[in-house]
Amino acid sequence: MITRIQRDHGRFQEIVRGIIRKDLRKYITRGEMFGKKGKDLVSIPLPQIDTPRFRFGKNQGGVGQGEGEPGDSMGGQPQPGQGPGAGEDEGQHVLEAELTLEELARILGEELELPNIQPRGKKVVASLKDRYTNVRHVGPESLRHFKRTYVKALRRQLAAGDYNPENPLVLPIREDKMYRSWQTTEVPESNAVIIYMMDVSGSMGDEQKEIVRTEAFWIDTWLQHQYKKLVTRYIIHDAAARLVDAETFYRTRESGGTAISSAYRLARELIGREYSPSDWNIYLFHFSDGDNLSSDNETSLSLLQDDLVPAANLFAYGQVKSLYGSGEFKSYLDEKLEAENVITAEINSRDEILDCIKAFLGKGK
Amino acid sequence: MNLPSQLDLEKERIKGFAADYGLAPFDTVFEIVDYDQLNMIAAYGGFPTRYPHWRFGMEYEHLRKTYSYGLGKIYELVINNDPCYAYLLKSNSLLDQKLVICHVYGHSDFFRNNLWFAGTNRRMVDEMANHGARIRSYIKRHGRDAVEDFVDRCLSLDNLIDRHSPYIKRCQAEEPPLAEAERPRRPEVHRIKSKEYMDAYINPPEFLARQKKRGEEGLKRARAFPSEPQADVLLFLMEHAPLERWQRDILSIVREEAYYYLPQGMTKIMNEGWASYWHSRLMTERAANSDEIVDYADHHSGTVAVHPGRLNPYKLGLELFRDIEERWDKGRFGPEWEDCQSDEERRNWDKGTGRGREKIFEVRKIYNDLTFIDEFLTPDFCRRHRLFSFNYDKRAEEFKIESRAFRKIKRRLLAALTNCNQPIVRIVDGNFQNRGELYLAHQFEGVEMEVTKARDTLVNLHAVWGRPVHIETALEGKGRIFSFDGQEHKETERKLESAESAARADEDDDDED
Numbered sequence A: 001m002i003t004r005i006q007r008d009h010g011r012f013q014e015i016v017r018g019i020i021r022k023d024l025r026k027y028i029t030r031g032e033m034f035g036k037k038g039k040d041l042v043s044i045p046l047p048q049i050d051t052p053r054f055r056f057g058k059n060q061g062g063v064g065q066g067e068g069e070p071g072d073s074m075g076g077q078p079q080p081g082q083g084p085g086a087g088e089d090e091g092q093h094v095l096e097a098e099l100t101l102e103e104l105a106r107i108l109g110e111e112l113e114l115p116n117i118q119p120r121g122k123k124v125v126a127s128l129k130d131r132y133t134n135v136r137h138v139g140p141e142s143l144r145h146f147k148r149t150y151v152k153a154l155r156r157q158l159a160a161g162d163y164n165p166e167n168p169l170v171l172p173i174r175e176d177k178m179y180r181s182w183q184t185t186e187v188p189e190s191n192a193v194i195i196y197m198m199d200v201s202g203s204m205g206d207e208q209k210e211i212v213r214t215e216a217f218w219i220d221t222w223l224q225h226q227y228k229k230l231v232t233r234y235i236i237h238d239a240a241a242r243l244v245d246a247e248t249f250y251r252t253r254e255s256g257g258t259a260i261s262s263a264y265r266l267a268r269e270l271i272g273r274e275y276s277p278s279d280w281n282i283y284l285f286h287f288s289d290g291d292n293l294s295s296d297n298e299t300s301l302s303l304l305q306d307d308l309v310p311a312a313n314l315f316a317y318g319q320v321k322s323l324y325g326s327g328e329f330k331s332y333l334d335e336k337l338e339a340e341n342v343i344t345a346e347i348n349s350r351d352e353i354l355d356c357i358k359a360f361l362g363k364g365k
Numbered sequence B: 001m002n003l004p005s006q007l008d009l010e011k012e013r014i015k016g017f018a019a020d021y022g023l024a025p026f027d028t029v030f031e032i033v034d035y036d037q038l039n040m041i042a043a044y045g046g047f048p049t050r051y052p053h054w055r056f057g058m059e060y061e062h063l064r065k066t067y068s069y070g071l072g073k074i075y076e077l078v079i080n081n082d083p084c085y086a087y088l089l090k091s092n093s094l095l096d097q098k099l100v101i102c103h104v105y106g107h108s109d110f111f112r113n114n115l116w117f118a119g120t121n122r123r124m125v126d127e128m129a130n131h132g133a134r135i136r137s138y139i140k141r142h143g144r145d146a147v148e149d150f151v152d153r154c155l156s157l158d159n160l161i162d163r164h165s166p167y168i169k170r171c172q173a174e175e176p177p178l179a180e181a182e183r184p185r186r187p188e189v190h191r192i193k194s195k196e197y198m199d200a201y202i203n204p205p206e207f208l209a210r211q212k213k214r215g216e217e218g219l220k221r222a223r224a225f226p227s228e229p230q231a232d233v234l235l236f237l238m239e240h241a242p243l244e245r246w247q248r249d250i251l252s253i254v255r256e257e258a259y260y261y262l263p264q265g266m267t268k269i270m271n272e273g274w275a276s277y278w279h280s281r282l283m284t285e286r287a288a289n290s291d292e293i294v295d296y297a298d299h300h301s302g303t304v305a306v307h308p309g310r311l312n313p314y315k316l317g318l319e320l321f322r323d324i325e326e327r328w329d330k331g332r333f334g335p336e337w338e339d340c341q342s343d344e345e346r347r348n349w350d351k352g353t354g355r356g357r358e359k360i361f362e363v364r365k366i367y368n369d370l371t372f373i374d375e376f377l378t379p380d381f382c383r384r385h386r387l388f389s390f391n392y393d394k395r396a397e398e399f400k401i402e403s404r405a406f407r408k409i410k411r412r413l414l415a416a417l418t419n420c421n422q423p424i425v426r427i428v429d430g431n432f433q434n435r436g437e438l439y440l441a442h443q444f445e446g447v448e449m450e451v452t453k454a455r456d457t458l459v460n461l462h463a464v465w466g467r468p469v470h471i472e473t474a475l476e477g478k479g480r481i482f483s484f485d486g487q488e489h490k491e492t493e494r495k496l497e498s499a500e501s502a503a504r505a506d507e508d509d510d511d512e513d
Helices: A004-022 A024-027 A029-035 A103-110 A146-160 A206-225 A246-251 A258-275 A294-311 A329-336 A351-362 B003-022 B035-043 B054-068 B094-113 B124-142 B144-156 B196-202 B205-223 B233-240 B246-266 B268-287 B290-303 B313-330 B336-337 B343-347 B356-364 B369-376 B379-384 B406-421 B451-465 B500-513
Strands: A040-047 A064-066 A096-102 A126-136 A179-188 A191-199 A229-237 A240-242 A279-290 A314-321 A342-347 B028-033 B076-079 B084-089 B386-394 B398-403 B425-432 B437-442 B469-473 B478-484 B489-494
Touching: A004 A024, A004 A096, A004 A103, A004 B035, A004 B054, A004 B290, A004 B313, A024 A103, A024 A351, A024 B003, A029 A240, A040 A103, A040 B478, A064 A240, A064 B406, A103 A206, A103 A351, A103 B425, A126 B268, A126 B398, A191 A206, A206 A229, A206 A246, A206 A279, A206 A314, A206 A329, A206 A351, A229 A246, A229 A258, A229 A351, A258 A279, A294 A314, A294 B144, A294 B478, A314 A329, A329 A342, A342 A351, A351 B076, B003 B268, B028 B035, B028 B094, B028 B425, B035 B054, B035 B084, B054 B205, B054 B246, B054 B379, B076 B094, B094 B268, B124 B144, B124 B246, B144 B246, B233 B425, B246 B268, B246 B406, B268 B290, B268 B313, B290 B343, B313 B369, B313 B379, B398 B406, B406 B489, B437 B451, B451 B469, B451 B478
Parallel strands: A191 A229, A191 A279, A279 A314, A314 A342, B028 B084, B437 B469
Antiparallel strands: A040 A096, A064 B386, A126 A179, A229 A240, B076 B084, B386 B398, B425 B437, B469 B478, B478 B489
C-alpha cells in the first residue's frame, strides 16, 4: 500500500527533478557534483524549494548565550533571526537531491535532445542471460507448471484407466509434477570503450582541467546510459604520452612541450592490443589547448586519418581555451581532416561545456 | 500501537504524580511508533490525516535523512487536542519513555491552561481530517496541479494573520466601498444661530475648524476600505478577492491551520520551559528510580544543553521558571527589592514569602513569550546565564557579539519575539487609486524585509487578488513601494513617515550607546 507520505514524498521528488531539469546548465557548469558521485547515486545540492513569504532579511540581530567579548565574531552562521520563538517558520534546509546516474543521464538526454546511440553493426560481445523458458521435473512449488502437470496427470490416469468422465477428478502424483525452469541464452550486447586523452603540458591550468573533468563526467554519464558495459581509459600527454588511471588523469600537472601525436600513437596501440574495433564501440575524446608543436601536426593528422578515425565511432576534439595556448590545432584539424565521425569544438569557458557536450554527442554515434 | 503494560503502569503513576503537583493536563493518549512512523507524523505537523502537499514530503525526507545520518532524532511529539495525543519512539529505553511522558504531561497541561491556547480548536485531529477530505475532493474535481498551485500561493501568505486577535474570526462584515452616489456627503458644520456681535463667542472659529476637520476625517474613514488597516490579510482576501468557492475554501483551510499553530509559536520558550521544568521535577522527585538517575541526568542535560552562541528555548524557559519560583519564594519582587542597591543585602534576601509555586502557575496561565520575557528577564539573570546580544556586521559579513548590556539583550529578545519575528504587514487600502488595487504596508521597526522573497510573495498575492498589488516598506533608510501588476515588478520611492524614521533613528541611536 502506498501511504500518504509516500505520495507526498513522491510529489516532492518530482518537483525536485523538475528543478534539476530546469537548471541543468547551471549544474553542469559547476563541477562540484562530480566529487559527490557515489557508486550509482549522485547527490546534487539544490537551492531551497522555498515558499516565499514576507519576512525579515539577514540584517537582524539576536540573543545568544556563552562566552565571548563584544566585537568577537560568532563563528559560523547562527541562523538569522534565530531568536527563540521564531518557531513559526518551517524548517529551512539545504536540499540534497539524490538521483541515480540513469535518471541523470535521461534528464541530460532529454534536455540536450541527444539522440540515442546506434551501436555500430559490428560483431558484438555476447552476454549470458537467464530466461524462464524451460521445464524440469524438480523445482520449488511456486514455480509449478500447472497446465503441464495437469496434462501429465490426466494422461497417466487415462492410461491407467483411473479417469472417470462422470467425475473428472485428476490427482497429480509426484512424478506428474513439472516445474518451470530457466535456460541460459546468449544475448548480444554492445560494449564500448572511451579513451580520454588530455594535454597536460604547462599551458593547461587548473581551470582548464576542471572543465575537462566536468565534461568527462557528463560524457561518461551519458554513454553509461547507452551501453551496458562501458570501459574508460585515460591517456595524458605532453611531449610524451602515458596511460594512467582516472585519479592521475585529473590531478597531474606536467610541464614542457606538446606533441599530440604521442597520445594518438598510444591510443592506437591500446586499441590494437585490447579493443579490437570489430568488437568494441570506440569513443575517443581529446582535450587540449591546441598549442601543438607545429612540426608534429602532420604526424598527428596521419595517425588520425589512417588509424584512429576509421576505427572509432567517434573522434571528438575539444579545445579548451587557455592563457598560453595558441589554439591552432583545431583550425588545422578542421581544415585537413574530413570525416563524418569527427567533431571538433571549442570551450572558451565553463558556460560552454553544455554546448560542447551537445556537439560531441548530438550525432548519435 | 497501544502501550505495553509496563509503560502503561508508569504512565498511570506519572499521571498521579503530576496531579499531586497541581498539573491539570488533558487526557493524554500515548502511542508507540517506530522512527519512520514518527518522522511521517512529524512531517505532517502532528496530523497524519492532513491534506496532501509536497512540502510534507520534503519535511519527511529531511527528517528521515537527519535520523539515518545520526544527526538527530525526535524523541517525542505531542498534539494540542482534547484528548491530547503523544507519540513515543519505540526504540527508546524505558527511562527515556518515562522522561518523555513527564515532559508530555507538562505540554499537555500548558495547552489546556495557557490562555493563548484557549481559542484553538481542541478537536483539531478531526478538523485536519476534514481539511484533508475537502482538499482531496477538490483535487479530484479540479486536478492536482490547479489545487497544488493554489495551495502554494496561499501558503506563501499564511504568515499574514493577525497575531493579536486572541480568537480566530470566522468572518467580518465589512462592506466594499459604496458607490459614488451613496457615499456620505461632506457634513455641514452646524452653527448655532446668533447675533453678529456674539457670533465669535457662540460659534468660536477654532471650534468650527476642529469640527470641520473631524467631519472630514470621518468621511475619509467612511470611504476607506478597509476602514482600519487590517492585519488579517487572509481574511480580507477570503472576503473580497475574486475567488471560486473551492479556492476560498482552501484559503480558509490554510488560515485556520495558521491560527491553530500560532499559539505554539507565541509560547515556544514558555511551553518548552514549562515541560522541562516539570519533567525535571517529576523525574528527580518521584518517577525515576535511584539506578536511573544518572542516565536521566545525562539525557536531561542533553535537552537543555547550550550550543555556543545559540539560545536554547528549553534552557531559557526552564531557568526563567526556576528563577521566578525562587524570587517569589524569597520575596524578591516589588518596589523594596527593586530599590535595594546593596549587593550584600540582595544576595541574602529572603522574606520567606513562599509564593513561588503559586506564581509559576499564574505565569503559565496568562503570559506568552513576549510578555514573559518582558516581565521576568532580569539583569541578574542575564549575567548569571552569560547572555549577550549579537548583530550582523555587513562589512565583515558575519555575526558579531554586540553587547552584554541588559537593555540591549532584552531589546533584541523582545524584537525577535514581536509578532513571532514576522514583519508586521497590514492591508491599508483594498481599492488603491480607486482601481481595485491592493495596497499593503509593512510597519517598519528597524529590520528590513528580504527583497527577493517579498517580490515573489507579491506575485502570489497578485495571483489571488487578481489586480495589481503594492507593499510599502523601508530599505536602506528610504521608503519604498514594491509593486507587481501581473507583468512586471516596479519599485518606487516614497517619503518615510515620521514614526518610521523614528524607528530607524532609535535603532541607530541604540547602536551608539
